[in-house]
Amino acid sequence: MDLSQTLKEPKYWLLALVAALAAIHLTLLSRIDNSELFATCLLFWIAAGSLIWDRYQTLNLESNLTASVLGALIVIGMLTRVGSSPDSSASAWALPLVAGLGTGLLASGFKGLKQYWREFIIFGLLAAYPLLRLTLEAIDLSEITAKAASFVLWYSGFPVRLQGVFLLMPSSRVEVYGACSGIQSILQLLSISVLFLLMFPLRSHVQKVLCVVSAVVIGFVVNALRVALMAILNNAGDKNAFDYWHEGQGSLIFSAIAVLVFGSFCWFFFLRTPNQKPDSGPQGNA
DSSP, X not given: OOHHHHHTOHHHHHHHHHHHHHHHHHHHHHHHTOHHHHHHHHHHHHHHHHHHHHTGGGOOOOOOXXXXXXXXXXXXXXXXXXXHOTTOHHHHHHHHHHXXXXXXXXXXXXXXXXXXXXXXXXXXXXXXXXXXXXXXXXXXXXXXXXXXXXXXXXXXXXXXEEETXXXXXXXXXXXXXXXXXXXXXXXXXXXXXXXXXXXXXXXXHHHHHHHHHHHHHXXXXXXXXXXXXXXXXXXXXXXXXXXXXXXXXXXXXXXXXXXXXXXXXXXXXXXXXXXXXXXXXXXXXX
């Protein structure tokens, strides 16, 4: 297929539109200066693109004038909103879902939207991200995280006392405030667990619940270990190391560890195929 024929295919124009929307969204997120969030959203786009790519030959790409006009207006309106307030975090959260709705109408009309339900769940989860964060903040995980970190330190043999959200050690103290309570890690793994369920559907409802719950628990526990490590470093007077694991690349390392642990958990319990012994046939005595 030459270039002129390619340009006549609507699906390639739609592909270019989706790629442009993804680039705009990731650019907006880069302004927020949150590496973990940027990586999570990039994973969202990759997952949505992978789901569409797996079934692109069977997608219904027939729309009508009304749906196409409405879809175009939605996309243009969203881009206009982003252009007028590029630093708005609300636009960054809502852009994929709203733009995805507009693109879906352009591509498949009203009747064809249902074939994109997985992608709408992915981007709907992203749009609900601020609400989920507020919910976890209302629970106040700081004190729970402090208790978990205190237990880790005590079990490891370090002298520590717990006073509310403060970890008191012989020569220092560490306050576990909201940003260190594990909210970001929990939300990240919760999002990844939803992506896992969409890309690798599990038959058992028990397995689905176990997948989501394990994501939350792993995110919380790994962050509690990080807080315990920072308390040890702060007590040792190593400020550079403390800052590295608190705000530097060290925090991203723990995020990667949490994702790796969750991925290993899912592989072992959900994806791994047990080894079967080869059938040697009936045996008898000679």
